[in-house]
Amino acid sequence: MTKALLLDIEGTLAPLSFVKEVMFPYSRERLGAFLREHWDEPFLKEIVKEAEEISGRELKTPEEAERLFSEWIDRDLKLAPLKELQGHLWEEGFKTGALVAPVYEDACRKLKEWKEKGLKLFVYSSGSVKAQKLFFSHSDCGDLTPLFDGFFDTRVGSKKESSSYEKIARLTGFKPEEILFISDNPEELEAARKAGLKVLQSVREGVTPDGRFSQIRSFEEIEP
Numbered sequence: 058m059t060k061a062l063l064l065d066i067e068g069t070l071a072p073l074s075f076v077k078e079v080m081f082p083y084s085r086e087r088l089g090a091f092l093r094e095h096w097d098e099p100f101l102k103e104i105v106k107e108a109e110e111i112s113g114r115e116l117k118t119p120e121e122a123e124r125l126f127s128e129w130i131d132r133d134l135k136l137a138p139l140k141e142l143q144g145h146l147w148e149e150g151f152k153t154g155a156l157v158a159p160v161y162e163d164a165c166r167k168l169k170e171w172k173e174k175g176l177k178l179f180v181y182s183s184g185s186v187k188a189q190k191l192f193f194s195h196s197d198c199g200d201l202t203p204l205f206d207g208f209f210d211t212r213v214g215s216k217k218e219s220s221s222y223e224k225i226a227r228l229t230g231f232k233p234e235e236i237l238f239i240s241d242n243p244e245e246l247e248a249a250r251k252a253g254l255k256v257l258q259s260v261r262e263g264v265t266p267d268g269r270f271s272q273i274r275s276f277e278e279i280e281p
């Protein structure tokens with residue numbers, strides 16, 4: 058019996074295009090100014106220090122840091138300090154209203170319904186937990202954060218490793234077979250299935266169906 062749902066964001070709860078076409082360009086555009094404005098603040102010093110350790114490069118000025126982070130964005134490297142920095146940038150964007158999260162209407166409706174029925178809802182995304190919470194608290198169907206019982210990011214491990222799903226099962230207190238994982242990404246689904254979770258592929262616009270998995274086109278089709 059399914060007791061908990063573990064949900065991917067991009068391609069599952071929200072369009073893939075928002076992150077690529079809105080959030081990343083926004084973070085890229087604001088990066089330089091943001092680094093200059095907050096350069097002496099402890100939170101940013103911590104992020105820059107972590108980036109120096111990973112890259113082996115010295116980052117003495119906001120410009121040097123901007124160069125490195127821009128490279129990471131261009132190469133789509135999902136590294137912890139970059140995610141952390143983007144979390145801060147997006148926080149600014151969502152708080153000023155420059156960004157509003159587009160959550161699929163059927164997902165909004167069903168999440169509320171499932172929550173009322175007592176199902177536990179968790180999010181697992183490669184975006185940082187901070188970014189996830191920001192996203193759901195500024196969605197076009199309101200603040201959705203109270204619906205979720207927990208948020209996971211790559212700090213528990215890669216979404217393509219089955220050990221990450223085993224870890225999430227332990228952390229949430231559910232048996233793997235009690236958790237239904239929904240994602241558009243076949244590699245993530247394969248990893249979750251290997252860990253014993255039930256899986257469904259979300260096939261929204263721009264996603265290729267993979268015959269190895271059962272598919273849904275809308276959350277209306279899910280009977281947990």
Ligand SMILES: [Mg+2]
Pocket residue numbers: 065066067068069240241242
């Ligand atoms: Mg996805």
